[in-house]
Amino acid sequence: MTNLIVHNINSTFVIDSRLIAEELGILHKNFKELIKTYKVDFEEFGQVALETEAGDIRYAETFYYLNENQSYLSLTYSNNTPKVRRAKINLVKAFDQAKSVLKLPQNYIEALECLVASEKEKKALSLVAADAQAKLVDLTPKAEMYDVIADSSKFLKIAEVAKILSIPNMGQNNLFNFLKSEEILQKNKVPYQRYVNLGHFTVVEKYNKYNGEVILVTLVTQKGLSFIKRRLEKAGFFSSKLIA
Template sequence: MSVVDIIERGGDLLVSSETIAEGTENQHKNVLQLIRTYRDDLEEFGRVESQTRPFDTAGGTQYREVFLLNEPQATLILTYMRNMDRIREFKKALVRAFFDMARRLTAVAVPQTLAEALELAAAEARQIEALEAKIAADAPKVEYIDTFVADEDLRILRNVAKSLGLKEDDLRNALVAHKWVYREETTRYSQKEQQKVPYVRYSAYADKRDYFRPVPNHDAPRFKGEVMHTLKVTPAGATAIARAARSWGLAGEVAA
């Protein structure tokens, strides 16, 4: 992972949405959307700054919005992303970068009295306590939100199977057999058939959650009292499935 670029502005330490996108290996537009969605949350820890930056394209120079976040804001926005390895690694790198920059800046501006040192420590403790309380309060929302693969990047299993030259049912059954996903079934009354009919939902096992995304379907009937979801495949999941299909003996028509 490259060095995290921390900006010092008027005594404040900031990190850009571009740096967060690069460090978490996400598209910048997705980071911008997440910040806009939860801007009110972030601004509990100070105003979210923004600026317009130029960038070169084949058609000439264009401009895009970039957000600048302080340490509590950056830490909070990272908690709204899926807890994948690359996100955890970037969290650690970000904390180190803020700490190192703060240490360099305070090397020549240390508290001059015990009272100043105590006040600085108390202010930092209050900031950490407020951030921890916010993270705890938002935990249910963090679990629910669609984190960090744009909707247009997700694929339905039927299309993944088709791209591999497989039947959808064969691929789904293999995923179930190899414990990548599991099947849940309930029944509901069908007005059309005038009887109870089976109602199925698929979910990913915990160690395969990076490969799938449960996309809520609020228009569908509830499943055992919960919002129904459609299990879609992430880009990482499509790649992993293609590799696994060969080892499962499903690769007869799979393109190399």
């Protein structure tokens, strides 16, 4: 099972060097040293800049965002073992999957069709939102918070999940730590790809217009809310909310 996740940052598909190192089964610090040693080679395919993990700068980990060509190049410096060959295959699949999601129009007709489809989708979403709002109006003031959220189609932040579950001493930070200890979230608070594929989470990019930084934000689906509750109960934590 691969944990490779490709991100679209400023219209460029990139992947976290920590994930490639994990795929290869090597220490990330050794992988960073390899990139640094052959930086001139990597920069033939674009800029290679050291990134810093969001959070306290004193403890934040540094890493690289490698584009598709740079990612493939990094594997050419590794011995052609079965693990490396599998990593190459998984990289190709990860980038292909990211590209398939972003199907750009190839000509004017396709662009026009996309525009029409987009307008239809916005109209449909508007009708769904109106219907959801009508349902919320009918709810009594004593309705459970989860019931209100379940009638809408929005995703939830980890802090909202913690508030909904109402488990003693399980606020946002402790819930993040729990999900990381269960190997559901990675160190950068992004879910492993298998949990995204199962429909428990989605990851969105938040752009800071003041410093140009792109932050990855993990959101929980309604299916993911029930999944997290079950994992907490299995670990001995119980919610006071009646959530299926």
